[in-house]
Amino acid sequence: MTTSKQSQNGDSLLIIEFIKNLEATADQVKNLLNEVRESEIDFAAVKNELRHLCEQVKELHATMSGQGGISLVTRIILLETKLQQYEKDLDKLIENKQEIEKAEINLKTVEKTGKWQTIVALVTGSLALVTVIITSIIELFK
Numbered sequence: 001m002t003t004s005k006q007s008q009n010g011d012s013l014l015i016i017e018f019i020k021n022l023e024a025t026a027d028q029v030k031n032l033l034n035e036v037r038e039s040e041i042d043f044a045a046v047k048n049e050l051r052h053l054c055e056q057v058k059e060l061h062a063t064m065s066g067q068g069g070i071s072l073v074t075r076i077i078l079l080e081t082k083l084q085q086y087e088k089d090l091d092k093l094i095e096n097k098q099e100i101e102k103a104e105i106n107l108k109t110v111e112k113t114g115k116w117q118t119i120v121a122l123v124t125g126s127l128a129l130v131t132v133i134i135t136s137i138i139e140l141f142k
Helices: 002-065 072-140
Strands: none
Touching: 002 072
16 A cells, blocks of 8 residues: 555656646746747837838938939039139139238338328429529529
8 A cells, every 4th residue: 555655645746746847837838928929019119110211211312312303422512513612712812802902001102102202292393493483583683
């Protein structure tokens, strides 16, 4: 009898151990199913983001290639050309400004010099006129 009790105890321990392992396996399967569901949700979100990214890439490609208009590269080249022309125009304006400043300085110098030359000419002319008048008066009384 002891053998049959030992055998029953051994069987019952084996059954209990089997049930524990089966419950642990069931918990693991349950956890795995939860992870699969969460992964499906994450996968759907990734799929949605990927679709959105594809749309943005298509829009970017359309902008870059200029579908329906001028391409972005062409626009950049046109802007660079305009910028170079503006730089040349600015350089010319700076040169013109410098030439105008030099001309103003020269004009001021000429004005100062011209005033003195005019004064000297007037004084000289006046002296000559006075000399002529005096000479004429002396000639009259002679």
